[in-house]
Each structure stands twice: as C-alpha cells, then as structure tokens.
Amino acid sequence: MTHLDTLVIGAGFAGIGMGIRLKRRGTHSFAILERAGQVGGTWRDNSYPGVACDIPSHLYSYSFRPNPNWSQLYSPGGEIWEYLSTSAIEEGLLEHLRLGVDVQSMDWDEAAALWRLTTSRGAFTCRTLVLACGRLSEPRIPAVPGIDDFRGEAFHSARWTPVVDLDGKRVAVVGSGASAVQLVPRLAERAARLVVLQRSAPYVIPRDDRAYSPAERALLARDPAELSRLRTRLFWKAEEAFAQRVGDPASISAARDRARVHLESQVKHAATRAALTPSYEIGCKRVLISSEYYPTFALPHVVLEPSALAALDGDTVVTQSGARHRIDVVIFATGFHTTQQSYARAVTGRAGERLSEHWSSGMTAHASTVVSGFPNLFVINGPNAGLSHNSAIYMIETQIDYVLGALAYQAGAGNPVLAVTRAAEEAYSRLIDELSADAVWTTGGCESWYIDPRNGRQTLLWPDFAHTFRSLNGEFSPLDFEPDGLPAVTVPR
C-alpha cells in the first residue's frame, strides 16, 4: 500500500500539466498513475498518418512551457507527443510517474477521509484525487453485425497498427470527422482503392498551415516576449470564432461562406460536391480544417460512400444504402465515447454512490471540476470543460489553477475535507443550460457528440468564450463547499 497526498490519474496534457505545477510549487508527495507504458495521452494514442493539432501549436501547448521550436503553425502529432514527453522529463516528473498502472477502482473512505485505489499494480491511498483521464481516450467502434468475423484487418484510428501493410490494399475508412479528414489524404497515397463511409458530411474550412522559418524560430527563442505576444494574438483570434456558435448571423454566414467557397473551389464534380455538402448548421459539430481532404475525392481510386456502415460481411463492407465493397483493411475513424466516461464507473464517493450513477442522466460538476458527494476529488477536462473554438490547454490550465487554489486553501485552513454542495453544482448546471440554449450545437439540427442522448443536455463543452471560463472558474472559492464537510481533523487551538 502506497500513500501519497495527491494522486493524478492519467498522463496526458492534463495530468502532466498538473504534475508540473505541483512539482514547481515544491510539492513532493504526489504521483501520476498512467495505464499505458508511456506518457502523452491523446498524442501517444493517435499516431495515424497525418495526425496533427487543429489549434495553432503556440496556443496548443502550456503557457508555462513555451516552445519556440514548433515546426508548423499546426504541428504534427509526433512533435506534440515529444513536447509532452520532454516536458515530463525536464520538469523532473519521472520520479512521480507510475506507468503501466491501470486504475481499477477509486473509493472514498469517509472515516479516514482518504481515497482508496486498487490498480493493476497494487493499492494506493491519497487525500486528493485528480482525474485527468481524458475525454477522447476510449475509442468508439460501431457495433455492426459481422464485425468479429471480418476476414481482413480492422482497427480504430486511435489504435494505429503500423505493422498492417496498406500499400496497394483495398482500404475503407469509416467516418468523416476530425481524424478522418487528416487520415484520408495520407491513405489515398498508399491504398490501391480507398472507400470513405460518410454518415453525415462535415464542414471543412481551409487549413492555412505553414512552416515556421529558422529566423522565426530563432527569434522566438531569443525573445520570449515575442512568443508570448504571438500566443496572446492567436488566443484572441480563436476567441472570435465563438460568435459563430451563438447565432450571431454575420459571423455564422461568414463562416458558412468560407466553408462553401472552399468546397466549391476544391470539388468540381457536382454529385460529389452535393454528397459533401453538410445538412446542418455550421458549428453544430466540430468544424474541420483541411486543404487536402476534398481534393482526395477527385482521385480515380477514391470512392465516397455517403452512407453509414451497416455491416461487415466476410471480406465485404456493407453500407446502409446497400453498397458493398470488398476490403482488406477497415479503419474506424469513428471517434470516442464522450458523454459516458469509463472512469466514472470506477469511482465511488460518499454513501457508496458511483460517479457513473451521479452522472446517470448526464455529466455535471460545479465549476466543471468538483462533484457533490465526491469529496477531495477534481475532474480535469470533464463535464463542460471542452471547447470547439479554442485550445483545450487553456481550459486545462484554468482547471489546474482551480485545483492548486483548493489545495492552498486546504493547507491554510487546517486541511478540511472539500465537499462541494449539491446546490452549487445544480446552480452551475443551470448556468450551463442557460448559456447553451442559444448555441448552435443545441439548435443547429445535427446529431452531435456534444449532446448526451440520455437527457438531451450539452455536457461536454463550455458553452461560452474560453476567457469567461477562466474568469468564472480560474479561482477556487470555498463558498461553494459544505461547511460540515470541514474540518475532518480538528485543529487544536
């Protein structure tokens, strides 16, 4: 049994960031438990050809670890993974990382005021538990008939299998979301025949990517203020796009026009263009950026099937429209389990309540971070903490600040147990609903992974500007917590 003050579950951007900030504060009693053999989360798991970020790298990185050397405006996934690994090493996290530790259960022990964990590598206890398990970390594969008996190779884009030979093969990509638009142009270079199964057409806007010149990189290295200015500028530019999400007609039509002109200039074939035209309002699902995706469909060996996958039949892919294609390799670019997170089933709080039960009608958390009935627990990148228009790292850093604020408060107040009130959590949920009401992902007429099908609530995104998330949630406030949850240990006077 190992005891530490703080345990962080997951070593992606959130877990590593949390670790760096703890370490820099001079905290020693913490560990990061990660089920995989390496750090990196999303950027370790997604190694498919073409993987890259779609928020500019100088923004999609830690503010407290600026990197003058990003190669591109939108850097490739491998570079981001390396950035994370290097960050962990240089910040001295190796001694705090426990890799290959799959956390199986996390139970709150009320009497001892501790979290008790069982893992694939033994038991742990801690006072403070930080869930940094990600949100796009559980691949979702459609449960269609015949999937287990498929004669060829089949795998998810986030479980890329480099040993599978794609050259000269008949390849099918299921899905047309963010991963597919990056992957499809690369696959077309290798496959003899490529079939793309599209359930609903995405909006795609140009990717104005470019490499940073050696002079630019050297400048950013020599003058850190310049890098900070660049990041600030990129941030506020990205913020402007939020206006499109809340029904500002001028912004929406400008964005829609940009996507339409892009489609029309890149796809000349009328039927293909029609099939690639989205049927819902822009922004309802993630707006994709690619300058290479559309032209792929003009290639003679690439087929667009505007229909969802219905079944796999021996060596054949069958679409709902009845089309059949004989295929050697099926790649599921079908996204992730988002509204129901598997870690929630492993967490048991006060009175034996499971987090998955607490969230049985949709994820909620006060300040997007703390959950009533689950004392001393923090969730990063959980309910309503995502963005569709700006960098996830900004949100993650805001939540890390909140956690650090809570820890500082506890340290100064005789280590009370922190139990957020149900009232605070409910008030926050009402605010989320209010803010979501006029937003396009609830009004835009699409079937979006942002919406929990169990209650129709938008439980994934922060439904406002990123900067308002920080102004609302960046600082811990003890007012939202149960006075009777404190103090667990009486402080002698």
Next chain:
Amino acid sequence: MTEHPWRAPSRRPSVVLVPGFSGRTGEDFPFLLPMLERRHRVVSVDFTTPGVRTLGDLADRIGVAVARCDEPPAVVGYSLGGVAAAAFAAQQPAALSSLAVVAGWMTPAPKLVAFAGLWAELQGERSAVLAAAARQALYSADGWDCARVPRVDDITTRLVALGSTLDVSAMTPGIAAPTLVVGCASDEVATTRQSKLLFGAIADARYAQIDAGHAVVHERPAELLAVLGAFVTEPTRYPAGALIGEDRP
C-alpha cells in the same frame, strides 16, 4: 469574498454603446454589439443625423439613449464616441453607473489633427485613395490581416473633422463615475498617450491596454469584449489608478 457577477444577474447593467467616426454602432461594433447583447440590454447611439455638429450635440445624443434605460447604464464609447461619452459623464455624473473610453483622447493630438486634415483634403478632391490612406492610419501592422476598408461618406467626413476639435481637458475633473480607459498600444490616430492622459485626469479611472491600432474594434474585438465585459459587470474590481495587466492566455 464576493459572488461572481455571473451568478448575480442584477449586475448586468444596460449598456449604452457609442460609435466612433462611422457614427453607427453596426459599423463600429460588428462583434461587440451582438456579443454584449447576449448578457446586457444594449442601447445604440447614432451620430448619423445631420444636426450633430458640436461636442454638446454628441453628448445630447448619448443623453437620449441613456434616458431610454431604466437604471443608470454603463456608457461605452469608442474613439470620437469615447470622447463624447467622457463629456456626457462630466455633464451628468448621476446619469450613468460607469464609463468606458476606448481609444479616446483628452485633446486632439497633432497626429489626429493631421489625420483629419488629410481626410478633408482627399475627400475635397474626391480622391479614391482616401479609404486606403485612412486604413493605413487606423490599423496596426499586426492587425493588418483583418483590416477593413473604412467607410468614406459625408457622415464620416463630418465626424472626423468634428473629432479633431474635441477637447475634454476642462471637463475631466467633473467625471465621477468609475471609469475604464482602454488605450491601444499602436494607436497612431488618437495616440496611446492621449488615452493615458484621460487615465491620469479622471479621478476614478483604471487603465487597460490592448495590442492593437486605433481600429481595435476590428483588430482585437474578442479581447476588447473581455475587458469591457469584466468592467461593466464589476466596475470597481480594480481600484482607481490601477493599471490592469494584459491577460496571459
């Protein structure tokens, strides 16, 4: 510890929005106006009517908008509209709850006078380069990628000429409302120094600076929204005399 303003809807005052040289809020605040309207009742001031000839006329137009609000509103003015808002705040201190002056000035800087002179001369010749020349002056090098061609018409021409005569240096001692002065780091029209002079002169003022040219409303609209949104919901969050640091996202 106070509640965050978002949880106290009472702290969402009406906002009177005052445009700059275009005379129209739709033209000057294509982003700010709809985004402020998500949280506040916004009353637009319009300077396009021909009767607007003096600083007093500008302030009167603001007075009409303020009178349409139930409670004393936040008055937010940009450029010429900011100077007019300052004048209004000095004349009727009790009529507003807070004042924000974005890219405004205390006295017309020589460069503003020269800008107005060039504008009048080119417009007199009906020169096709006026809009391009104005754009050069209004936008910063960093904001050039979002530079719009400014509207050139009789209204703008009249307001630019009027703007270059506006001087509120004698009035600033009468401004009592909590005030936010927003200066722009690369403002070569109103000039950053003039914004800072307003900050110096207005008793209950705090100062924020944005990395943009005079056309901050087009160059950095989201940052401006963040600064203004925070101010109107909690005007005295920063004390008088505070230099509000730039956000470091």
